Amino acid sequence: MKSEDIRPAVLRWALANAVEHGGKADAKAVVGKLMAEMPELRPRAREIGQLVESVVEEVNRLPQQEQLAMLKEVGAPGVIRREGARGLPKLPGAERCPMVVTRFAPNPNGPLHIGHVRAALLSHEYARMYKGKFILRFEDTNPANALLEMYDLIRLDLRWLGIEWDEEFVQSDRLEIYYKYAAKLIAEGKAYVCTCDVSTFRHLRDCGRPCPCRDLPADEQLRRWKGMLEGEYGEGKAVVRIKTDLEHPNPAVRDWPALRVVTTPHPRVGERYRVWPLYNFSVAIDDHEMGVTHVIRGKEHVVNEMRQRTLFEHLGWKPPAALQYGRLTMAGATLSKTQTVRGVRSGEFSGYDDPRLATLAALRRRGFSPEAVRRIILDIGLTPVDASLSWETLYAYNRKVIDAEANRYFFVSSPAKLLVRGVPEMDEVRLRLHPSYPERGERVLPLLREDDILTVYLDGEDASRLEVGTIFRLKDLMNVELTSKGPPLEGDFRGLELMEVPKLQWVSAGGVEVEVLMPDASLVRGLAEPAVAGLRVGEVVQFERFGFVRVDALQPKVAVVYGHR
Numbered sequence: 001m002k003s004e005d006i007r008p009a010v011l012r013w014a015l016a017n018a019v020e021h022g023g024k025a026d027a028k029a030v031v032g033k034l035m036a037e038m039p040e041l042r043p044r045a046r047e048i049g050q051l052v053e054s055v056v057e058e059v060n061r062l063p064q065q066e067q068l069a070m071l072k073e074v075g076a077p078g079v080i081r082r083e084g085a086r087g088l089p090k091l092p093g094a095e096r097c098p099m100v101v102t103r104f105a106p107n108p109n110g111p112l113h114i115g116h117v118r119a120a121l122l123s124h125e126y127a128r129m130y131k132g133k134f135i136l137r138f139e140d141t142n143p144a145n146a147l148l149e150m151y152d153l154i155r156l157d158l159r160w161l162g163i164e165w166d167e168e169f170v171q172s173d174r175l176e177i178y179y180k181y182a183a184k185l186i187a188e189g190k191a192y193v194c195t196c197d198v199s200t201f202r203h204l205r206d207c208g209r210p211c212p213c214r215d216l217p218a219d220e221q222l223r224r225w226k227g228m229l230e231g232e233y234g235e236g237k238a239v240v241r242i243k244t245d246l247e248h249p250n251p252a253v254r255d256w257p258a259l260r261v262v263t264t265p266h267p268r269v270g271e272r273y274r275v276w277p278l279y280n281f282s283v284a285i286d287d288h289e290m291g292v293t294h295v296i297r298g299k300e301h302v303v304n305e306m307r308q309r310t311l312f313e314h315l316g317w318k319p320p321a322a323l324q325y326g327r328l329t330m331a332g333a334t335l336s337k338t339q340t341v342r343g344v345r346s347g348e349f350s351g352y353d354d355p356r357l358a359t360l361a362a363l364r365r366r367g368f369s370p371e372a373v374r375r376i377i378l379d380i381g382l383t384p385v386d387a388s389l390s391w392e393t394l395y396a397y398n399r400k401v402i403d404a405e406a407n408r409y410f411f412v413s414s415p416a417k418l419l420v421r422g423v424p425e426m427d428e429v430r431l432r433l434h435p436s437y438p439e440r441g442e443r444v445l446p447l448l449r450e451d452d453i454l455t456v457y458l459d460g461e462d463a464s465r466l467e468v469g470t471i472f473r474l475k476d477l478m479n480v481e482l483t484s485k486g487p488p489l490e491g492d493f494r495g496l497e498l499m500e501v502p503k504l505q506w507v508s509a510g511g512v513e514v515e516v517l518m519p520d521a522s523l524v525r526g527l528a529e530p531a532v533a534g535l536r537v538g539e540v541v542q543f544e545r546f547g548f549v550r551v552d553a554l555q556p557k558v559a560v561v562y563g564h565r
């Protein structure tokens with residue numbers, strides 16, 4: 001094989017490695033992956049090493065944004081080739097299904113964040129691609145962690161992303177179904193009620209030996225099962241286990257637990273039930289009962305899939321096809337649901353939409369466009385390679401979408417007063433709402449001018465950098481020469497014609513006080529041009545030279561949330 005022929009594979013691995021590691025690929029790691037994919041190259045390690053070095057160097061010079069775009073173009077390495085109408089790989093066996101059915105199955109124990117979007121979006125996208133059915137299923141069978149406020153928040157998040165579901169199920173409404181199957185499996189000797197303490201069971205399991213409960217007769221098992229339902233056993237005292245091969249290579253799969261006793265009241269159904277299915281049991285039964293044909297899941301579910309497979313075998317069912325994707329991490333943001341919920345409860349975060357979080361609620365509040373979130377996730381696609389997303393990448397995608405939509409306004413933070421002398425008669429200036437779209441019209445910036453003195457406010461930081469004698473331009477208005485640093489600052493009028501001097505933002509008469517909530521949760525106070533008072537809550541605009549913001553409230557004062565530059 002000639003080195004030009006190897007180069008495309010090297011490029012794919014280098015890009016994937018760079019995207020995974022914040023923009024910097026590691027040559028050694030790339031060599032390792034490449035050799036694993038093409039073992040025939042091993043004898044040529046030196047030559048390949050040099051090739052990899054040069055490609056990695058090239059890739060590392062690219063902005064992360066471009067690396068991601070390029071990875072999309074060349075395709076993820078050694079895995080799925082991209083095809084199909086939407087750039088997604090075809091679903092295996094889809095043409096043999098009468099109807100493709102996919103599902104998104106969140107646990108309502110915390111808010112959805114950017115890392116969850118992949119499963120939701122891809123499952124939905126595939127159902128639509130094949131004109132199939134998309135199901136939303138709340139997996140709330142742990143009464144101790146389900147949170148009542150999450151059901152609606154998750155529905156809202158999905159609708160915001162443009163995801164509509166054809167059917168909705170809540171597992172806490174389906175306990176009788178799980179009980180029916182549990183009883184059937186127990187009666188058929190495919191499951192049993194184990195009352196051993198966990199450490200005893202684990203010890204036996206790890207040696208591949210049955211616990212004393214496993215081979216008790218069916219009538220004793222059923223008596224125990226009835227006892228579980230009727231309250232004979234406390235928490236941790238009895239568990240229904242699915243029989244598997246006791247010599248299964250992975251001990252975690254051997255006789256895995258399917259149902260257990262939980263006495264904590266459930267936020268939706270209270271104390272009506274005391275036996276609750278564990279994740280794998282309810283998932284497998286529901287996937288079958290709901291006719292799910294394809295499951296798109298994180299690759300951390302490999303062991304779970306093995307467990308579920310044993311249950312499908314017992315029941316004589318065909319498991320859905322599973323597609324794995326890699327983990328998505330986000331540099332500089334906590335994606336842990338537990339930490340998020342704890343932080344909100346303790347007051348560390350102001351809510352699930354605290355700007356420091358990467359929850360969908362927080363992104364929405366900061367003015368991110370759902371379209372940008374969709375695009376970035378679909379661009380990452382279904383690769384099993386772990387991906388790490390940065391805020392910068394998210395900003396770049398969002399900017400592309402909102403730049404055209406966001407109207408422009410003047411805003412100055414920590415305002416500093418400036419008096420300009422010798423200003424000719426003028427009482428307002430009209431500027432376009434958006435420089436590229438004159439048809440949107442203009443906004444009016446009134447000027448506070450008495451005699452020949454104009455009063456304006458500059459950004460505090462801009463003002464602090466000015467020196468006496470400097471000429472600068474009040475953007476889209478006039479040139480000024482600074483005569484005194486004050487306070488207040490003073491200056492002389494130096495003409496209206498455009499000059500090659502620094503342009504500064506300003507606000508004059510009728511300025512509106514604005515509070516900006518920053519991504520680190522700090523507050524920046526400033527003054528915006530009067531038109532800002534007339535915006536709508538939820539509108540995303542650009543404060544020129546400051547950044548994109550979303551209007552959060554107009555009363556009692558104007559409050560906006562910062563998106564990004």
Ligand SMILES: [Zn+2]
Nearest residue numbers: 194196211213
């Ligand atoms: Zn036992």
